[in-house]
Structures are given as structure tokens and as C-alpha cells.
Amino acid sequence: MADSIRLRFSVGETGRFISHLDVLRLMERSVRRAALPIEYSEGFNPIPKMSFASALPVGVTSNCEYVDLKMSADVDGCEATAALNSVLPQGFRILDAVNVPDRSEALMSIVNTAQYEVRIRESVQGIEEKINGVLAHKELLITVERKRKTQVKDIRDLIDALTYDPESNTVYLQCASGLKNNLRPMDILPFLGLSLGDVLIHRTALLVKTASGDLLTPFDVIKG
CATH class of the missing domain: 3.30.70 (Alpha-Beta Plaits)
Known part of the structure; x- marks a missing residue:
């Protein structure tokens, strides 16, 4: 079973007024554009399996946001970082990535x-x-x-x-x-x-x- 990837990303001056819901949508689009093999939920409207640590308040910048991406195939963290940074808009950048063993506790719970x-x-x-x-x-x-x-x-x-x-x-x-x-x-x-x-x-x-x-x-x- 493929691991998840835990990403740390920054939100700069041009991204600080984007709501958490829009950041989620932005990350979903970027994962698709980067062609990462992310796992999707089942049902009529499948969505990428990703979970964020904590919503960033609107108007705040950050260099420590975290998101877990559940992969359907093994992907190296460095490769995922490069792929996402090539498609993310200005104001957002992946800083680090590590592979997370399956069944690890969800970010928002820890x-x-x-x-x-x-x-x-x-x-x-x-x-x-x-x-x-x-x-x-x-x-x-x-x-x-x-x-x-x-x-x-x-x-x-x-x-x-x-x-x-x-x-x-x-x-x-x-x-x-x-x-x-x-x-x-x-x-x-x-x-x-x-x-x-x-x-x-x-x-x-x-x-x-x-x-x-x-x-x-x-x-x-x-x-x-």
C-alpha cells in the first residue's frame, strides 16, 4: 500500500487573503496539474484524499502549513515537491516533503x-x-x-x-x-x-x- 506524503508549504503576501476553502481547492487543482497519483474518494463526486493541519486565518502569512496527500502509488517526496512547485500560483510554495507510513494519525488530530x-x-x-x-x-x-x-x-x-x-x-x-x-x-x-x-x-x-x-x-x- 502506498504511503501518504506530508508537505510543508508557505503562504506569502499574495496568498494571505485566500480563504482556507479556496486554498483547499487550489491544492486540489495543483495536484491534478502536477499529475500526482493521488487517491480519490468513492461516490458520484470523487475528491482527492488530502488533509490539512489547521486552517490559516485570512490575512496571515506562513512558512509552516502542512497537508497530507494520500497516494495511490509510491511517490518520492522530492519529486512531489518539484512537480507541485512547477504549477502552484505565486504566493504558495512547497518547502519540504516526507513520506508518511499508512495508518499514521491525521494531521488535524495531532x-x-x-x-x-x-x-x-x-x-x-x-x-x-x-x-x-x-x-x-x-x-x-x-x-x-x-x-x-x-x-x-x-x-x-x-x-x-x-x-x-x-x-x-x-x-x-x-x-x-x-x-x-x-x-x-x-x-x-x-x-x-x-x-x-x-x-x-x-x-x-x-x-x-x-x-x-x-x-x-x-x-x-x-x-x-
């Missing part, structure tokens, strides 16, 4: 942590004090819309780390990211006195945090 850089466009006073205030709170409540209903959500426990580097004028965030718990970096901006127009957000890592607190990449999990 990735639970993300790291972000939030670069502030202009100098703003009091960011460090606001961060200290955020970390001192026992709860941070935001309002979210789900299924046409307004809900209040406490995001404090979803923040693992929040720091600020004055030299680069950048906030660094480590937070929950996954099926069970998920924090969008823009959700913390109001607590820092910032809006989306004030910042550029870049996802630097999607990780698997183990029960012991170790942080592994989706590639490390395979090697381990």
Missing part, C-alpha cells in the same frame, strides 16, 4: 499548538504593560459568532506564551491551535490596543505539544 509573529507597523506605547495585563488576567472574554448565534468565549487558557521585542517591534504568541481548542492571533489584538490594520501577522510554527510539554513538528512525529 497538531495542537501554533506560534506567531505579530509585527506592529508603527511604534506604539505601552505594549509591554498591556501584555503583562493580559497574562495577569484569569480570564479573557471575547464574543464569537457561531451558527448565527453569539457566544462568549474565554481565551485566557489558550495562550501559552506572549512576549514583546521592542527592537523589532514584534509580539510573539504561542497558543492553542487545533480541533479541540483554537485561538486566532487577531483575537488578542483588542487587549493590546491594536487592530488588524496596525499589524502584520506571520505563522512561524504548527506544533504537536506532548503530554510532557515537548514541542514537535509534524515531521518530528514521523521520525519519532
Whole structure:
């Protein structure tokens, strides 16, 4: 039985406003154009078998997006990388690829942590004090819309780390990211006195945090 291929890809400036659903469609088209032997679902409307780690928020760039492609025949990761990069549009690029043994856990079921850089466009006073205030709170409540209903959500426990580097004028965030718990970096901006127009957000890592607190990449999990 053929292995899957796990790809790490980047989303650049020209791709950051494309929704996750459109990224999925883009990847499906690119796999077809690259003539990769991907496995398809059964039924009247077969679709390529692929699974993403975690949806990238619209407006955010990244160098750490992951997708698994279920192959119907053995394909070398380097060959898949070259084939896809020859057809992917500007703003998207495959960075690494490894073969994944069949029956490995799905990406979205193991990735639970993300790291972000939030670069502030202009100098703003009091960011460090606001961060200290955020970390001192026992709860941070935001309002979210789900299924046409307004809900209040406490995001404090979803923040693992929040720091600020004055030299680069950048906030660094480590937070929950996954099926069970998920924090969008823009959700913390109001607590820092910032809006989306004030910042550029870049996802630097999607990780698997183990029960012991170790942080592994989706590639490390395979090697381990």
C-alpha cells in the first residue's frame, strides 16, 4: 500500500487573503496539474484524499502549513515537491516533503499548538504593560459568532506564551491551535490596543505539544 506524503508549504503576501476553502481547492487543482497519483474518494463526486493541519486565518502569512496527500502509488517526496512547485500560483510554495507510513494519525488530530509573529507597523506605547495585563488576567472574554448565534468565549487558557521585542517591534504568541481548542492571533489584538490594520501577522510554527510539554513538528512525529 502506498504511503501518504506530508508537505510543508508557505503562504506569502499574495496568498494571505485566500480563504482556507479556496486554498483547499487550489491544492486540489495543483495536484491534478502536477499529475500526482493521488487517491480519490468513492461516490458520484470523487475528491482527492488530502488533509490539512489547521486552517490559516485570512490575512496571515506562513512558512509552516502542512497537508497530507494520500497516494495511490509510491511517490518520492522530492519529486512531489518539484512537480507541485512547477504549477502552484505565486504566493504558495512547497518547502519540504516526507513520506508518511499508512495508518499514521491525521494531521488535524495531532497538531495542537501554533506560534506567531505579530509585527506592529508603527511604534506604539505601552505594549509591554498591556501584555503583562493580559497574562495577569484569569480570564479573557471575547464574543464569537457561531451558527448565527453569539457566544462568549474565554481565551485566557489558550495562550501559552506572549512576549514583546521592542527592537523589532514584534509580539510573539504561542497558543492553542487545533480541533479541540483554537485561538486566532487577531483575537488578542483588542487587549493590546491594536487592530488588524496596525499589524502584520506571520505563522512561524504548527506544533504537536506532548503530554510532557515537548514541542514537535509534524515531521518530528514521523521520525519519532
